[in-house]
Each structure stands twice: as C-alpha cells, then as structure tokens.
Amino acid sequence: MKRRFSETNLNSSSDTFSRIPNPNTTTLTESNPLLSGTQVAGNDTYNNHDFDEVNDYLRSEIFENVKKTFKRNCPDENKLLSIAEDLHNYENDFLKEILEDLKNKEGEHYDFAQQQLNKILGGTPPTITSPLDQFEIISWIPIEIGDLYFSFTNSSLFMLLTLSLVLLLFYFVTKKGGGKLVPNAWQSLVEILYDFVLNLVNEQIGGLSGNVKQKYFPCISVTFTFSLFRNLQGMIPYSFTVTSHFLITLGLSFSLFIGITIVGFQRNGLHFLSFSLPAGVPLPLAPFLVLLELISYCFRALSLGIRLFANMMAGHSLVKILSGFAWTMLCMNNLFYFIGDLGPLFIVLALTGLELGVAISQAHVSTISICIYLNDATNLHQSYLFIIEQKRGTKFTKFTRTGSKKSREKKSILE
Amino acid sequence: MLEGAKSMGAGAATIALAGAAVGIGNVFSSLIHSVARNPSLAKQLFGYAILGFALTEAIALFALMMAFLISFVF
Numbered sequence: 001m002k003r004r005f006s007e008t009n010l011n012s013s014s015d016t017f018s019r020i021p022n023p024n025t026t027t028l029t030e031s032n033p034l035l036s037g038t039q040v041a042g043n044d045t046y047n048n049h050d051f052d053e054v055n056d057y058l059r060s061e062i063f064e065n066v067k068k069t070f071k072r073n074c075p076d077e078n079k080l081l082s083i084a085e086d087l088h089n090y091e092n093d094f095l096k097e098i099l100e101d102l103k104n105k106e107g108e109h110y111d112f113a114q115q116q117l118n119k120i121l122g123g124t125p126p127t128i129t130s131p132l133d134q135f136e137i138i139s140w141i142p143i144e145i146g147d148l149y150f151s152f153t154n155s156s157l158f159m160l161l162t163l164s165l166v167l168l169l170f171y172f173v174t175k176k177g178g179g180k181l182v183p184n185a186w187q188s189l190v191e192i193l194y195d196f197v198l199n200l201v202n203e204q205i206g207g208l209s210g211n212v213k214q215k216y217f218p219c220i221s222v223t224f225t226f227s228l229f230r231n232l233q234g235m236i237p238y239s240f241t242v243t244s245h246f247l248i249t250l251g252l253s254f255s256l257f258i259g260i261t262i263v264g265f266q267r268n269g270l271h272f273l274s275f276s277l278p279a280g281v282p283l284p285l286a287p288f289l290v291l292l293e294l295i296s297y298c299f300r301a302l303s304l305g306i307r308l309f310a311n312m313m314a315g316h317s318l319v320k321i322l323s324g325f326a327w328t329m330l331c332m333n334n335l336f337y338f339i340g341d342l343g344p345l346f347i348v349l350a351l352t353g354l355e356l357g358v359a360i361s362q363a364h365v366s367t368i369s370i371c372i373y374l375n376d377a378t379n380l381h382q383s384y385l386f387i388i389e390q391k392r393g394t395k396f397t398k399f400t401r402t403g404s405k406k407s408r409e410k411k412s413i414l415e
Numbered sequence: 416m417l418e419g420a421k422s423m424g425a426g427a428a429t430i431a432l433a434g435a436a437v438g439i440g441n442v443f444s445s446l447i448h449s450v451a452r453n454p455s456l457a458k459q460l461f462g463y464a465i466l467g468f469a470l471t472e473a474i475a476l477f478a479l480m481m482a483f484l485i486s487f488v489f
Contacts, residue, residue, distance in 0.1 A: 132487050307473040314476040317483060361469040368466065 062087055131317040131324070135244050155248070158240045162229045193228075197221040197367065204371035205378065216263075216374060223256070224367040227308065231359035234312060235352070244312040246305070253305035256370055264377030275380050304369055311362045315355045323348045425486040428478055435475030442467040 063084040070080055101107035141152035171177040173187040183191060201217050227243065234241025243249055264272040276293040277286060326344035329337050446464040450457045 130487050132483065306477070307470075310476040310480045311473055314479045314483070318479075358469070358472070361465060362473075365466060365469045365473075 058091075059084070059088055131320040132313075134316060134320060135241070135313065137245070154240045155242055155245065158233060158242050159230075159248075162226060162233055162242065165233075166225055166229050193225060194221065197224050200224075200367060200371060204368060205375045219259075220367060220370055220374075223252070223370060224363055227252075227366055228360065228363035231308075231312065231363055232356070234316065235356055235359060241312050241316055243308055244316060246309055249309040250302070250305035253308075253366075254301050256304070257301035257373070260370075260373050260377045263374065264380075267378050268380060272377070272380065275376065300369075300373055304366060304373075307369075308362055308366055311358055315351075315358055319348060319351050319355060322351060421485055425482040428482040428485060431478035431481075432475055435471055435478070438471040438474070439468060442471060 063081060066080050066084040066087065067077070070083070074080060098109040101109035102113060104110070137153045137155050139151040139153050140157070143150040143152065169186065170190060173179045173183070173190045179187055197220060198217065201213055201220055205213055205216065230242045233239055234244065261272075264275070268274075275297065276290045278289065278293070281289055322344060326341060326348055329341040329344060332338075442464055446460055449460050
C-alpha cells in the first residue's frame with residue numbers, strides 16, 4: 001500500500017509544520033526544498049535562525065532585482081522598496097496557499113508534494129493507484145440546503161450529457177426536427193432502438209391487448225435507451241460511468257420495483273398477493289413458500305440494480321488494471337518488454353470490445369428483467385385462478401373443472 | 416497482519432469464479448447442442464445464449480466485486 005504510506009508521511013510532516021509557532025518560518029520550510037532543490041520535503045532539522053537568515057536574504061535579493069529591472073522606469077528607491085515588499089508578501093500568500101493545500105490534502109501543491117515524495121522515495125509514479133479511483137464523485141458546484149446535499153457533481157454532469165444527447169438524437173429524427181420518410185443513418189438508429197424495445201415488450205408481456213401494452217411501452221423504452229446510452233458513454237476514456245454507482249442503479253431499480261408493485265395492485269386488487277403462492281401447492285408447505293416467494297420478489301429490486309452496477313464497476317476496473325499492466329510494461333526501457341507489451345495491449349483491446357458488448361447487453365438484460373417482472377405483476381404467474389377456485393369451493397367446481405383452461409383464456413382476453 | 420488477511424480474503428472471494436466458469440460453459444455447450452440438433456433455430460438460440468451468458472457473468476461479477484471491496488474499500 002504505497003499510497004497509504006505516502007499519505008501518512010505527509011500527515012506527519014504537515015503536523016510538524018503546524019507545531020512551529022511563527023507563520024513566516026512555517027512557510028519557509030516549504031520553500032526551502034524549492035530553492036535549493038536538494039532538501040527533502042518534511043525535513044525538520046532547520047532551526048529558527050536559519051529561517052530568519054533565508055528570509056532576510058530573500059528580501060534583499062528581491063529588492064536588488066527590482067532595483068535592477070525597474071531603475072529606469074522609476075528612480076525613487078522608496079517606491080521600489082514598497083514594490084519589493086509587495087512582491088515578498090505576495091510570495092508569502094503563495095506559500096500560505098501551499099500550506100493550505102497540504103493541510104486540506106488536495107490541490108496542485110499537494111499533488112506536487114506527492115509527486116516529489118514519490119520521486120525522492122523512488123516509488124511508483126503518483127498516478128491513480130487504486131482502480132476504483134475512477135468512480136470518485138467530485139463535487140464541482142457545491143450546493144447544500146440545510147442537511148441536504150444537492151451539489152452539482154461529475155455524475156450529474158454526465159447524466160445531463162446523456163439526457164441532452166438522447167433528447168437531441170430523438171428530436172432531430174422525429175417529424176418536427178426534420179425526420180424523413182426515407183431515414184438517414186441517425187434516424188434508422190433511433191428506429192432500430194424503438195423497434196427493438198417494442199418487440200421486447202410485445203414478446204415478454206403476454207396476455208394483454210396491444211393497447212394496454214402501449215401504456216407500459218414508453219417507460220420501458222426510456223429505461224432501455226437511457227441505460228444503453230449511459231453505459232456506452234462510460235466507455236469513452238476519461239469520462240465518468242454514471243451507472244457504476246449503487247446510488248443510481250438502485251434508485252432506478254427501486255423506483256421501477258415500486259411502480260411495478262403499484263401496477264400489480266391496480267390491475268389485480270388484493271389478488272395480487274396471490275403471487276406469493278404458486279398454484280397447486282399443498283397447504284402445509286404454504287407458509288414457507290409464501291415467505292420464500294416474498295423474499296424472492298423483494299430481491300428482484302436489489303438484483304436488478306446490483307447486476308448493472310456490478311457489471312459496470314467490475315468491467316471498468318478490469319480494463320483499468322490491465323491497461324495499468326500494459327502501461328507499466330511500455331514504460332520499461334527495454335526492447336524485450338516493449339515487444340512483450342503487445343500481449344497486454346491486445347488483451348486490453350479485446351476487453352474493451354467485451355465491455356462494449358456488456359454495456360449493450362446489460363441494458364438489454366435489465367430491460368428484459370423489467371418486462372418479466374411487469375408480466376409477473378400483471379399476470380400473476382397465471383396462478384390466481386387456482387386460488388379463486390379454492391375459495392369458491394364446491395359451488396363452482398363443476399364449472400372450473402370442466403372449463404378451468406377456458407376460463408383462464410377468458411380472463412386473459414378480458415384484460 | 417490485516418493486510419495479509421485482506422489479500423487472502425480477496426483471493427478466496429475469487430474462488431466463486433469457478434462456478435461462473437462452469438455456468439458460462441454450460442450455456443454455450445447447450446447452445447452448440449441445440450444448434451447441432453436444429454440449425455434453423457441458430458439465430459434465435461444465439462440471442463437466448465447471449466442473454467444467459469450476461470446473466471451468468473453478472474453473478475460472477477458479484478464475486479469480483481467482493482474481492483474489490485475487500486481489497487480496496489475496507
């Protein structure tokens with residue numbers, strides 16, 4: 001764990017700085033390695049006497065140089081002196097900035113210090129050490145209302161980017177935006193997407209008339225299009241994968257799950273609860289089965305979100321790790337390694353292709369799962385007729401025995 | 416000590432990939448069997464096989480995710 005080591009090192013060094021009372025001297029400890037170039041950052045062997053000397057030396061040197069350069073423009077020495085003082089103060093501000101950066105452990109000076117540390121310790125280059133660093137959410141415009149955190153982050157930027165991309169694409173190929181009877185490439189792309197989802201919905205959600213299916217189609221279509229574009233957008237180097245976060249995929253899947261449950265109750269009323277007992281189960285088994293079905297039903301929400309998230313995160317980390325291998329081999333100054341580097345490079349290339357496939361297929365899979373869940377919610381495993389039969393008892397046995405299959409069909413037609 | 420235990424845990428988490436490998440192999444072997452029996456269905460079956468592959472792979476990635484979590488997050 002190189003990174004942790006370096007962090008603790010920096011911690012301790014900034015602690016030693018803050019223990020020194022005089023702010024001027026504190027900043028000079030930092031400036032010294034910059035001046036001489038040989039001192040190691042965090043070396044606390046200097047004493048206050050040295051700081052004062054260096055400070056005086058700097059001040060006089062600045063004054064001399066200002067005098068030399070601006071003598072012709074202004075002969076008055078007092079004015080030049082004040083300029084030199086301002087310069088010196090400006091430098092102090094700069095040094096304070098460095099100190100701030102080191103204390104906050106962020107900013108360019110902190111990065112520079114870490115670079116220097118790595119250079120001096122002879123460690124690995126200070127680039128990303130963990131493959132999970134690419135998923136970091138950085139707040140760009142911090143907005144906090146009370147305890148709520150509404151910051152504009154890189155995640156929201158890429159979400160907006162996807163939204164605008166999809167909306168623009170769809171706008172430009174529809175009638176108002178200039179769609180044509182004979183489609184061009186973009187229009188056919190959108191038409192393929194539309195057709196694909198329409199076929200999916202028609203295939204997966206059975207037992208409903210076309211009109212009713214149309215009601216669910218827009219929601220499913222939007223879900224598919226957005227997960228597709230977000231996944232694919234994540235494959236662009238240096239971009240951010242929105243779907244590689246729990247928060248987003250689980251938010252999506254839970255809202256869909258709640259919506260599907262509401263649809264189920266709307267269509268079937270309290271008979272919706274019969275989904276938890278498959279048809280033809282002996283009564284002693286019922287309690288266990290109800291529990292089991294209930295768990296599996298609730299687990300759908302989780303699995304839908306986690307599947308997408310895990311695919312995205314694991315795939316991107318894998319590409320990151322392997323490209324790290326390739327880069328390390330490329331950086332070794334040896335012809336043998338350079339030739340051998342082609343191996344990892346091709347693996348990275350193949351893996352990128354696989355990731356593109358996964359990005360598309362995961363959007364497909366999650367859409368199919370949503371369709372299946374919706375189908376289950378509306379058609380209830382087609383099992384509720386059995387329970388109705390049980391409840392009605394002997395009164396309708398004759399009818400149900402002879403025509404249970406027929407009545408099932410009748411029910412589905414009624415829907 | 417903790418670092419070592421973490422590495423061992425992460426390594427052990429990847430054992431689960433064996434199961435996923437069997438699953439993926441099963442999916443594609445079934446595809447080959449079915450296509451050999453009825454080549455005219457090849458296109459449709461391939462779609463199902465890809466779907467099955469994606470689902471199986473997703474399970475494998477849970478194990479990979481655990482390995483990552485153990486080694487980088489905790």
